[in-house]
Amino acid sequence: MYRYDDFDQALVEQRVEQFRGQVRRRLGGELSEEAFKPLRLMNGVYLQLHAYMLRVAIPYGTFSSAQLRKLAHLARRYDRGYGHFTTRQNIQFNWPALEDIPDMLAELAAVQMHAIQTSGNCIRNVTADQFAGVAAGEIEDPRIYAEIIRQWSSLHPEFSFLPRKFKIAVTASPHDRAAVRVHDIGLRARRNEAGETGFEVIVGGGLGRTPVVGKTIAEFLPECDLLSYLEAVLRVYNQLGRRDNMYKARIKILVGELGAQAFADLVEEEWREIRDGALALPEDEIARIRAHFAPPAYERLIVSHFEFLFL
Amino acid sequence: MTRKIVTANRLEDGLVVYLTAAGGWSESIAESCVALSEQDGAELLSLVDGNGAGAAVVDPYLVEVSEEEGAIRPLDLRETIRARGPTVRLDVGKQAEGR
Numbered sequence: 182m183y184r185y186d187d188f189d190q191a192l193v194e195q196r197v198e199q200f201r202g203q204v205r206r207r208l209g210g211e212l213s214e215e216a217f218k219p220l221r222l223m224n225g226v227y228l229q230l231h232a233y234m235l236r237v238a239i240p241y242g243t244f245s246s247a248q249l250r251k252l253a254h255l256a257r258r259y260d261r262g263y264g265h266f267t268t269r270q271n272i273q274f275n276w277p278a279l280e281d282i283p284d285m286l287a288e289l290a291a292v293q294m295h296a297i298q299t300s301g302n303c304i305r306n307v308t309a310d311q312f313a314g315v316a317a318g319e320i321e322d323p324r325i326y327a328e329i330i331r332q333w334s335s336l337h338p339e340f341s342f343l344p345r346k347f348k349i350a351v352t353a354s355p356h357d358r359a360a361v362r363v364h365d366i367g368l369r370a371r372r373n374e375a376g377e378t379g380f381e382v383i384v385g386g387g388l389g390r391t392p393v394v395g396k397t398i399a400e401f402l403p404e405c406d407l408l409s410y411l412e413a414v415l416r417v418y419n420q421l422g423r424r425d426n427m428y429k430a431r432i433k434i435l436v437g438e439l440g441a442q443a444f445a446d447l448v449e450e451e452w453r454e455i456r457d458g459a460l461a462l463p464e465d466e467i468a469r470i471r472a473h474f475a476p477p478a479y480e481r482l483i484v485s486h487f488e489f490l491f492l
Numbered sequence: 493m494t495r496k497i498v499t500a501n502r503l504e505d506g507l508v509v510y511l512t513a514a515g516g517w518s519e520s521i522a523e524s525c526v527a528l529s530e531q532d533g534a535e536l537l538s539l540v541d542g543n544g545a546g547a548a549v550v551d552p553y554l555v556e557v558s559e560e561e562g563a564i565r566p567l568d569l570r571e572t573i574r575a576r577g578p579t580v581r582l583d584v585g586k587q588a589e590g591r
Contacts, residue, residue: 232505
């Protein structure tokens, strides 16, 4: 799994201290709710029916035993002894006190976890599927691309104020367990005839009040173009997505109103400008991320030991 | 007769609270101050400082209730759930604390 470098660690710790100051000012009577609300949302803190709710990111649903133990500890120490794993591979605590949340976040930072971009109008957790990395028939481990997208989307200055939340899912199996057709952007990894890896790009899918199956706007996007193309999609959405009505603000509404082809054309136009710029993904960068997902040294099992199962 | 109470979420822990006659906030709906008309309800709400920098609560608003045999009950299902606790975890929330 991906491990933070010094830069990542410093960023997360600074974010905690920044939020600690914001909470102190809120509880000390210096900040109104109106001023505080967007700040707490950027740190995954909701105020719900019964209490505050803290949503902690678990990138593409992968975590270590040390992280799981920390989550259990947080539930016992600061909450009511349980956590709620969500459909998009995060975890939620349903009863945190506001003054405890900075301490919870500091403890999370110590195990390389955070609650950044788990709420608000930004790009949320990039999800894969529960068998990512171990499923037979996978072209690649989809989490490699989920991690690349995570790094690109985290604290992206241009996409911190989207019309609405934005959810991306990645699958690399013929059998899609990541529900890519009902995400804002769904990515299906595939191979072309030359054996190169690329993506089918599906946009404008979603569930809820207005369920929509996403539309394919690119059949085979070469992997080196992944980030520049996603940037183009987000730019078109950021510019044209509705901001007057939160129930009409998701990209599925925009794609529905423009039509898939017109939307794809707008993306193409934007993409032409940025395709070969800083977001081009060189092979060695992909390889660097891939190295974080090398499988463990699996034990070599002898088939005959399982014969008893078939008697 | 219209009966209204004021509810909000407490700033420090997010818990559901109700305005009492003494002007404080109680976790128990039984201790809420009941206004006996629309006008009294509106006036009660206007006295509450919510969302401001120094306020103890967030988003105060009025809830319509019935008063039967001394028990104050919201008319609205959402408020009933809010007064009791989560329907998916009957072992947590006010419902589990005997309130």
